[in-house]
Amino acid sequence: MDSTDILKQNAAKKAIEWVRPDEIIGIGTGSTVNYFIQELAALAHDIPGAVSSSEATSEKLREIGIPIVSLNYAGEISLYVDGADEVNTFKHLIKGGGGALTREKIIAEAANTFVCIVDRQKVVDVLGKFPLPIEVIPMARSLVARKIQQMGGKPVWRENFITDNGNEILDIHHLQIAEPQALETALNEIPGVVTVGLFAHRKADVVIVGDEPVRVQ
Numbered sequence: 340m341d342s343t344d345i346l347k348q349n350a351a352k353k354a355i356e357w358v359r360p361d362e363i364i365g366i367g368t369g370s371t372v373n374y375f376i377q378e379l380a381a382l383a384h385d386i387p388g389a390v391s392s393s394e395a396t397s398e399k400l401r402e403i404g405i406p407i408v409s410l411n412y413a414g415e416i417s418l419y420v421d422g423a424d425e426v427n428t429f430k431h432l433i434k435g436g437g438g439a440l441t442r443e444k445i446i447a448e449a450a451n452t453f454v455c456i457v458d459r460q461k462v463v464d465v466l467g468k469f470p471l472p473i474e475v476i477p478m479a480r481s482l483v484a485r486k487i488q489q490m491g492g493k494p495v496w497r498e499n500f501i502t503d504n505g506n507e508i509l510d511i512h513h514l515q516i517a518e519p520q521a522l523e524t525a526l527n528e529i530p531g532v533v534t535v536g537l538f539a540h541r542k543a544d545v546v547i548v549g550d551e552p553v554r555v556q
């Protein structure tokens with residue numbers, strides 16, 4: 340395991356402190372979350388079910404014996420644990436590197452507490468060095484790309500990638516995101532945009548940074 344993985348694992352271990360028995364939990368997607376699922380295995384018998392953000396996560400949860408429940412059944416959930424590609428000091432996030440941003444944003448919105456787990460390399464002053472993922476309806480891909488170019492971004496089509504929802508992803512390079520909430524709102528207004536990977540309106544409540552030692556923000 341390389342040093343970044345150790346930091347991710349440390350953050351994942353710390354997040355277990357937010358898990359309460361007998362409560363349905365929301366689970367995100369990615370390598371950091373996979374460490375969290377490994378830790379969750381020891382508590383699986385106390386967890387009645389999980390709302391999962393991707394097919395990949397659902398498979399891992401089934402392996403440890405946690406039933407998958409739909410969000411429509413679960414209603415409001417108390418805890419959502421997920422990773423991020425970047426996080427700033429306001430707990431605004433860029434997410435979607437793994438392409439699961441739509442379901443992740445839905446579950447985050449339904450959760451009372453969103454605990455974000457990252458290694459220290461994900462912490463930035465200004466969001467945007469990591470290309471911002473945007474899920475788009477396939478027929479709107481070029482239209483959305485042109486609109487984003489007019490806004491100063493450089494969209495790159497994530498070729499040969501289809502989301503769990505049957506859509507495509509544009510990764511937007513060359514953005515310096517000084518006002519994350521305003522940009523999230525503006526991008527959401529483009530027809531054909533399904534989900535913007537900026538989590539600024541529904542930001543994280545708690546950020547656990549895998550560092551030496553682990554930091555909770």
Ligand code: 5RP
Nearest residue numbers: 369370371422435436437439
């Ligand atoms: C997936 C995500 C992930 O949380 C994000 O890409 C971070 O992944 P990792 O933990 O593998 O670094 O948003 O859509």
